[in-house]
Amino acid sequence: MIxxxxxxxxxxxxxxxxxxxxxxxQVTGPVVRDSREVVPGSLFAAFVGERxxxxxxxxxxxxxxxxxxxxxxxxxxxxxxxxxxxNALGALARHVVARLGATLVALTGSAGKTxxxxxxxxxxxxxxxxxxxxxxxxxxxxxxxxxxxxxAETRFLVLEMGARGIGHIRYLTGLTPPRIGLVxxxxxAHIGEFGGREQIAQAKGxxxxxxxxxxxxxxxxxxxxxxxVRAMASRTQAKVVLFGExxxxxxxxxxxxxxxxxxxxxxxxTPSGACDVTMRLYGxxxxxxxxxxxxxxHELGMSAQEIATALSEAGSLSRWRMEVTERPDGVTxxxxxxxxxxxxxxxxxxxxxxxxxxxxxxxxxxxxxxxxDEELAEHDAVGRLAVRLNVSKLVAVGGxxxxxxxxxxxxxxxxxxxxxxxxDAQAAIDLLRSELRPGxxxxxxxxxxxxxxxxxxxxxxxxxEGEVAAR
Numbered sequence: 001m002i003x004x005x006x007x008x009x010x011x012x013x014x015x016x017x018x019x020x021x022x023x024x025x026q027v028t029g030p031v032v033r034d035s036r037e038v039v040p041g042s043l044f045a046a047f048v049g050e051r052x053x054x055x056x057x058x059x060x061x062x063x064x065x066x067x068x069x070x071x072x073x074x075x076x077x078x079x080x081x082x083x084x085x086x087n088a089l090g091a092l093a094r095h096v097v098a099r100l101g102a103t104l105v106a107l108t109g110s111a112g113k114t115x116x117x118x119x120x121x122x123x124x125x126x127x128x129x130x131x132x133x134x135x136x137x138x139x140x141x142x143x144x145x146x147x148x149x150x151x152a153e154t155r156f157l158v159l160e161m162g163a164r165g166i167g168h169i170r171y172l173t174g175l176t177p178p179r180i181g182l183v184x185x186x187x188x189a190h191i192g193e194f195g196g197r198e199q200i201a202q203a204k205g206x207x208x209x210x211x212x213x214x215x216x217x218x219x220x221x222x223x224x225x226x227x228x229v230r231a232m233a234s235r236t237q238a239k240v241v242l243f244g245e246x247x248x249x250x251x252x253x254x255x256x257x258x259x260x261x262x263x264x265x266x267x268x269x270t271p272s273g274a275c276d277v278t279m280r281l282y283g284x285x286x287x288x289x290x291x292x293x294x295x296x297x298h299e300l301g302m303s304a305q306e307i308a309t310a311l312s313e314a315g316s317l318s319r320w321r322m323e324v325t326e327r328p329d330g331v332t333x334x335x336x337x338x339x340x341x342x343x344x345x346x347x348x349x350x351x352x353x354x355x356x357x358x359x360x361x362x363x364x365x366x367x368x369x370x371x372x373d374e375e376l377a378e379h380d381a382v383g384r385l386a387v388r389l390n391v392s393k394l395v396a397v398g399g400x401x402x403x404x405x406x407x408x409x410x411x412x413x414x415x416x417x418x419x420x421x422x423x424d425a426q427a428a429i430d431l432l433r434s435e436l437r438p439g440x441x442x443x444x445x446x447x448x449x450x451x452x453x454x455x456x457x458x459x460x461x462x463x464x465e466g467e468v469a470a471r
Contacts, residue, residue: 001043001148002096003028006068006080009043012095013070013088015080020068027067031092031148033141040065045089046075047141086141090175093144097176102131102154104176105296108161108169108204109184109229111343112289113138115281116184117160118317119293123310127302128155135318136338138162140171147176156300163203164193173210180299181207181238182221182292186228187343191372201228208236221295223288224249241299243291251295253287262355264290268308270298275308280315282322282334283351285344320453322351325460330438332359335456336445340368342378345445346385352443353389359439360392364428364455366446367401376404383408387418392440394419397428398450425451429458 007023010016017023029041035057038044044061046054046069058075062068068078072085082088097104105124107117114136121132131150133142138160150157161172173181186201194200212218218238223229225244233240243251253266264287265278279286290311297307316323320338327333332355336348345368352361363386371378383405386394394409396402402421409419422428432442432455444456 001027001029001031001150002099002152004096006078009070009092010080013080013082013091015070015082015088018074018079018081019076020078020080025067029065029067031070031089031145033145035061035064038064038066042066044069045085045145046071047085048072089141089144089148093147093175096150097147097157100150100152100154100157102150102157103180103300104157104159104178105180105182106159106161106173106176106178106207107182107184107292108163108207109182109223110187110200110204111341111347112184112285113160113162114318114338115286115316115321116182116289116292117158119286119289119311119314120182120296121156121158122314122317123293123297123302123307124156124158124300126306126310127297127300129153130156130158132158133160136160136162140168140175143172144175161207163206166194166199166203167206169203169206170210173207177210178207179212179217180219180221180296181211181236182296183207183223183229183232184288184292185223185226185343188341188371188374188378191370191374193370193372195372197228201232204229205232205235208232208238211236211238213237214239219299221292221299223292224252225288241295243295244288245291249291251291251298253291256284256287258284258354260357262351266290268294268304268311270294270304270307272298273304275304277308277311279311280313282324282355283347284354285347285351320456322348323456325456327460327462330440331436331459332441333456333459334441334443335453335460336443337448337450337453337456339448340366340446342368342371342382345382348443348445349382349385349389349391352391352441356392356441359441360437361390362393362395362432362436362440362442363391364395364397364432364442364444364452365402365405366397366450366452367399367405369447369449375401379404380408380411383410383419384412387412387414392418395428395431396421397425397446397452397455398423425454428452428455432459433462 224242224246323335396405406421
C-alpha cells in the first residue's frame with residue numbers, strides 16, 4: 001500500500017485510534033485479513049467469521065509486525081476502531097486508488113473471469129508494474145484488499161469483479177472506479193440466484209455504466225459474439241471496443257484451430273496490425289479470453305506484435321483451472337476443479353476431446369451449483385455432451401446432481417459401458433487407480449463445494465509413486 005499514517009487512515013475511515021502511542025506511525029506494508037500474511041508494516045483487518053474472530057489475533061499480529069489493527073472494538077493493542085470493518089476497508093481502498101494515478105481495469109462475466117484477468121496481467125506487466133486480483137478474490141472484501149496491495153510504482157490495476165445479485169458490481173465500482181471495463185459473457189452461472197440470463201446481464205452491465213465518458217478516457221470492452229453483452233453498448237457513455245470472432249469486432253481472431261496437444265492457435269487482428277498466436281493454455285475457449293486481453297492491451301498502447309508475444313508466452317497463474325500434469329507413465333491429468341457452470345463445463349469437455357485425439361479420455365465430473373430450476377436440464381445436457389464428444393468414460397461423482405449427469409449420458413447412448421455414477425471422491429479415486437492406462441487423459445471438474453481437486457491430486461500422487469495399474 002502507499003504509505004499512510006495511522007492518523008490519516010483513521011480520518012479516511014472515520015475511526016477512532018486506541019492504544020496508539022504515535023498516530024504519525026505509517027502503514028507501509030499490505031492490508032491483510034489473514035494473520036499468517038502479516039509482515040512488518042502491515043495493517044491487519046479484523047473480521048468476525050463463522051469460526052474465527054480476527055480480533056482474537058490482535059496481539060499476535062502486532063508482535064509479527066503489524067502497525068495496527070482495523071477493528072470493530074478495542075483489542076488491547078494499537079487499533080483503529082470503526083463501526084464496520086468492511087465499510088472501512090472499502091473507504092480506504094477508494095482513497096488509495098484515487099491517489100495512485102494508476103489505470104484501473106475491471107472485468108466481469110459469467111465464465112472465464114479469472115483466466116482472462118491472469119492473461120491481462122501477464123500482458124500488461126510487460127509494459128509497466130501491474131497489480132491484479134489473486135485467484136478469484138473478487139468480492140466486497142477481496143477487491144479492496146487487492147487494490148490496497150498496489151504501491152506508488154503501480155501503473156496498472158487489474159480487478160476481477162464478481163456478482164451474486166443486482167447492485168453488487170455497482171457497489172464494487174464505487175470502491176474502485178475503473179477507466180476500462182470488460183464484460184466477457186452472460187451465461188448461466190448463479191442463474192438460480194439471479195432468476196434468468198436477462199437479470200445476469202443487468203447485473204454485469206453495471207460495470208459499463210460506471211465508466212467515464214469517452215472524452216474522459218472511458219473504454220467499454222465488449223464481447224461481439226454474445227448478444228447480451230454487445231447490447232450493453234447502449235448503457236455506457238464510454239468508447240466501445242468489440243472483441244470476438246465476428247467480422248465486426250475491432251479485435252478479432254481468424255483461422256482458429258487447436259494444436260495436437262489441445263492448445264489454441266489463431267491469427268490475431270487488431271486496429272494496429274495482425275500477428276499469429278499459439279497459446280500455452282488448453283482449450284479453444286481461451287481464444288475469447290485472449291481476444292479480451294488483447295483488446296485491453298491495445299487500448300493501453302501495446303502493439304499487435306507485443307500482445308501476440310505476451311499471449312503466446314502466458315501461462316496459468318491460478319490453481320485448479322485447466323492445470324495439466326503429465327505423469328511419468330503417460331497419463332495426463334487436467335485439474336479444472338476450482339469451479340463449474342454449464343458454459344465452463346462444456347468448454348472443458350471440448351478441450352478434453354481435443355487433447356485426447358487417439359487416446360482414451362475420462363471426464364470425472366460433479367455437480368454444478370446454483371442453477372435453480374435449470375439444474376436438472378443443465379446436468380442432463382452436460383452428460384449428453386460427453387457422449388457426443390466421444391469421451392471414453394464419464395465418471396459422475398456425488399449425489400443426485402451427479403446421477404443426472406450419468407442419466408443424460410445414458411439417454412444419449414451410453415448404455416452403461418461409457419458412464420458410471422460413484423458416491424464420492426474416494427470411490428472415483430479407487431475406480432481410476434484400478435482402470436487408468438498409460439496414455440489416458442483425465443479431466444476433473446465440478447463446483448468448488450464438491451472438492452474434486454482431491455481426485456486430481458490423488459491421481460498425480462499415484463503417478464509419482466508409480467502405482468499405476470498394469471494394463
